[in-house]
């Protein structure tokens with residue numbers, strides 16, 4: 001009898017252990033300032049480092065296009081990562097801030113690439129090596145570079161979810177109209193057309209069930225703004241809907257989305273058919289501004305769009321009776337281009 005009981009106990013222990021997702025990083029540090037941005041062109045001047053360093057973020061998120069080297073051979077990207085990670089400002093920032101990374105098209109593969117990029121297995125390995133990914137990280141063990149991280153203690157617990165919007169993304173649909181020489185994207189409504197892919201969706205659902213006082217979901221491409229013909233979740237309307245529905249289904253409070261890619265910055269908010277207002281805070285670019293493109297008119301935008309070189313910050317005031325956060329966009333010389341405050345109780 002005792003033997004059977006013990007056997008049962010061990011089986012239970014082993015199955016519980018195996019079914020547990022690989023543990024995400026836990027860090028007791030309370031995050032008060034988070035910095036983030038995207039689109040760093042290695043051959044352009046990089047004046048943006050100065051204000052980034054002086055803003056001293058506790059955590060800094062790289063949202064993709066961390067280098068620009070489109071190639072069908074991922075190996076060729078190595079050198080360009082080295083140009084970034086050997087820079088003295090990068091080394092300096094790494095001393096100040098815990099840094100987390102995801103990719104966009106130009107570091108993942110080639111312009112606008114997704115699941116069809118043939119050298120993606122190699123590209124993942126090169127990316128993780130370049131940013132010295134911890135050897136225990138689940139990112140070495142599964143396809144795609146999505147992962148989650150936790151900071152702070154109960155009451156001030158920040159969850160950071162880094163999505164991979166490239167590795168599994170179905171092909172873009174395009175029509176004959178061209179915008180700046182590139183065919184414009186149209187919604188892909190094929191059954192099964194996806195941004196995240198099945199495994200990542202399942203994982204995201206499980207992550208949203210975990211406890212957190214604020215959740216930052218990082219997506220390289222924009223979620224909310226649909227009013228432009230470039231890359232966006234809106235190119236995959238079923239997956240975009242699924243994103244909001246999953247937040248509602250999991251009753252996941254206090255979700256904020258960060259995005260890059262656009263070569264302009266803005267704060268957008270979605271209030272229709274969402275459990276609470278979902279903010280999508282975009283910062284792009286560090287140093288590759290498309291100043292000749294006028295930002296589109298977007299009814300979801302709060303305030304103005306910023307086309308100058310910039311990075312974004314989120315200051316979290318955990319101590320207040322009603323904790324609040326400040327969204328800011330900082331440009332060259334430390335100039336504050338944009339600021340907007342919301343209370344956390346508005347997003348639950």
Ligand SMILES: [Fe+2]
Pocket residue numbers: 038039065106261262263
């Ligand atoms: Fe970019």
